[in-house]
Amino acid sequence: MATATTRNLEQALRLFRALGDETRLRLIDRLRQGEQCVCDLTDELEAGQSRLSFHLKTLKDAGVVTDRRDGRWVYYALNPEVFEALEGIVGDLKPPRRTLRVLRPGCD
Numbered sequence: 001m002a003t004a005t006t007r008n009l010e011q012a013l014r015l016f017r018a019l020g021d022e023t024r025l026r027l028i029d030r031l032r033q034g035e036q037c038v039c040d041l042t043d044e045l046e047a048g049q050s051r052l053s054f055h056l057k058t059l060k061d062a063g064v065v066t067d068r069r070d071g072r073w074v075y076y077a078l079n080p081e082v083f084e085a086l087e088g089i090v091g092d093l094k095p096p097r098r099t100l101r102v103l104r105p106g107c108d
Helices: 006-017 020-029 038-045 049-059 080-093
Strands: 066-069 072-079
Touching: 006 020, 006 049, 020 038, 020 049, 020 066, 020 072, 038 049, 038 066, 038 072, 049 066, 049 072, 072 080
Parallel strands: none
Antiparallel strands: 066 072
16 A cells, blocks of 8 residues: 555656656646647647647646647646645655755765
8 A cells, every 4th residue: 555655756756757858848838828729839839749749648647737628629728736736745855954964075
């Protein structure tokens, strides 16, 4: 059975992998303006639809974006809940100020 800490680490790993690509970060930046059709994203980012579809799937699998189909078009939007979770994950990684130690040079 996975502990809460293990689940948090798995979620952090999934999110950081999804965010660790320039194209995906550019997609997120574009989606900050609101829901957009994949066809608009291909024009704005000057990238092929198959390439963007791969990156959008990665973001969707990580929960960063949601999608909805309207006829033959697919619209993508950011999932605000994931960004709230990401803030918590990053906050949990930060050590308390009082426990930071300064290592002296030469210490092993």
